[in-house]
Amino acid sequence: MGLGARDTFTRHFEPGIAAAARQVLQAAGYRVLLAEPAAGDGTRPLCCGRTYLAQGMIDEAKAEARRLVSALLPHVEAGRLIVGLEASCVLGLRDDAQALGLGEAVQTISRHTLLLEEFLARESMAKRLNLPLQALAQGTETLVHGHCHQKATGAMKAMRRVLKMIPEHDFSIIEAGCCGMAGTFGIEQEHAGLSEQMAEQALLPALRDKPEARVIANGFSCRHQIRSHGDSRPRHLAELLRDALKPDDQPFV
Numbered sequence: 001m002g003l004g005a006r007d008t009f010t011r012h013f014e015p016g017i018a019a020a021a022r023q024v025l026q027a028a029g030y031r032v033l034l035a036e037p038a039a040g041d042g043t044r045p046l047c048c049g050r051t052y053l054a055q056g057m058i059d060e061a062k063a064e065a066r067r068l069v070s071a072l073l074p075h076v077e078a079g080r081l082i083v084g085l086e087a088s089c090v091l092g093l094r095d096d097a098q099a100l101g102l103g104e105a106v107q108t109i110s111r112h113t114l115l116l117e118e119f120l121a122r123e124s125m126a127k128r129l130n131l132p133l134q135a136l137a138q139g140t141e142t143l144v145h146g147h148c149h150q151k152a153t154g155a156m157k158a159m160r161r162v163l164k165m166i167p168e169h170d171f172s173i174i175e176a177g178c179c180g181m182a183g184t185f186g187i188e189q190e191h192a193g194l195s196e197q198m199a200e201q202a203l204l205p206a207l208r209d210k211p212e213a214r215v216i217a218n219g220f221s222c223r224h225q226i227r228s229h230g231d232s233r234p235r236h237l238a239e240l241l242r243d244a245l246k247p248d249d250q251p252f253v
Contacts, residue, residue, distance in 0.1 A: 147219030
């Protein structure tokens with residue numbers, strides 16, 4: 001049993017990613033619950049607070065993190081894992097939130113919080129994963145761009161393991177640093193030029209070199225950066241796995 005945490009970016013901009021992740025987890029036999037505010041906390045969606053923190057708004061970040069902790073702790077205490085989709089938000093909960101003075105509860109939750117690819121890789125290594133995947137369309141490879149927080153937490157190893165689960169899947173990791181978007185950095189007028197230079201160092205040339213390839217980029221910022229330069233291909237790993245599910249095993253959502 002797992003608890004799915006819909007981050008702000010997925011909820012408001014690309015909800016199809018959350019739907020795809022839920023399909024994948026259910027196809028593997030897991031029961032999926034979606035994180036909602038704690039009782040008495042209203043209906044405003046949950047947020048890890050990292051976007052506030054990035055702008056130096058410490059009090060606001062702390063308030064959001066406190067709401068999230070209150071909502072997640074009962075699930076962790078009930079033995080559920082927290083599975084997230086956006087690397088910056090998961091790292092915000094596992095790392096940044098611990099510096100906000102919210103007590104032992106944050107540490108407890110952080111120990112039970114994983115990215116989707118980390119969860120699937122862990123289950124695979126433990127011989128518990130039964131994910132019914134089939135080969136994708138032949139003749140098309142997949143290029144993968146890692147989000148900076150995926151790289152910082154070592155999650156790219158999990159990405160490779162999960163991508164290898166798809167039969168006959170030809171993929172390669174783009175050897176690039178930051179895409180240049182870095183949250184709001186790339187859309188700020190004073191940084192736009194530098195952001196583009198960063199993208200042009202390795203990421204954009206690699207994409208232009210293989211215009212027919214699929215593109216996987218788990219970070220919202222990374223996908224936005226790629227799309228802002230005229231490339232509509234980037235998708236989340238959850239969507240690729242959903243497309244590779246055997247037809248008879250795709251659950252109704």
